[in-house]
Amino acid sequence: SQELEQSPQSLIVQEGKNLTINCTSSKTLYGLYWYKQKYGEGLIFLMMLQKGGEEKSHEKITAKLDEKKQQSSLHITASQPSHAGIYLCGADNTGRRALTFGSGTRLQVQP
Amino acid sequence: EADIYQTPRYLVIGTGKKITLECSQTMGHDKMYWYQQDPGMELHLIHYSYGVNSTEKGDLSSESTVSRIRTEHFPLTLESARPSHTSQYLCASSVRDSTDTQYFGPGTRLTVL
Secondary structure (H helix, E strand, C coil), X not given: CCCEEEECCEEEEECCCCEEEEEEECCCCCEEEEEEECCCCCEEEEEEECXXXXXXXXXXXXXXXXXXXXXXXXXECXXXXXXXXXXXXXXXXXXXXXXXXXXXXXXXXXX | CXXXXXXXXXXXXXXXXXXXXXXXECCCCCEEEEEEECCCCCEEEEEEEEECCEEEECCCCCCCEECCCECCECCEEECCCCHHXXXXXXXXXXXXXXXXXXXXXXXXXXXXX
């Protein structure tokens, strides 16, 4: 079973629509990271959340961490074609080791 | 953007060949990592290092080996490539804090025929 579940696996939205991607950890979270991956490229760091209830925003992307539920959500407001890509959440479950990553959410934004 | 480099970006090679995937970072980070990712699948940690002369195996068993002779350099070697090694390999680095951000390189897409 996966330690980190992401949903949905893929998402197609029309430009201008809002969307939410969820990430649930089966283990205690010491930190939750969100990355964006473009096809054939490396991962681009978006945000890191550490404290329960923490919320961070960057441009039109907002991420929240619900520590009790061991969940995080990534919300994109008024999506644009430039938001298309694969979004990955990464979890630090021990505080000592490298991150465990989910399988990603593939986002397509249709003009 | 972080300064972490991987070469080659793409590699197609025959079975049985020895290959080395290069990873270098200019940020002075102590921690470096190698991940393996198949299309649409999870990122799996295969190796990591806390610093020079430190290497550890990750969660996913791998036939590859790594070395860390210099802080900035963390090469991954396959002594005898097989088709099952076909995948994308991503290198990452972070400062020596356990909750620090990991910065990723562009990846090497390896195809073994």
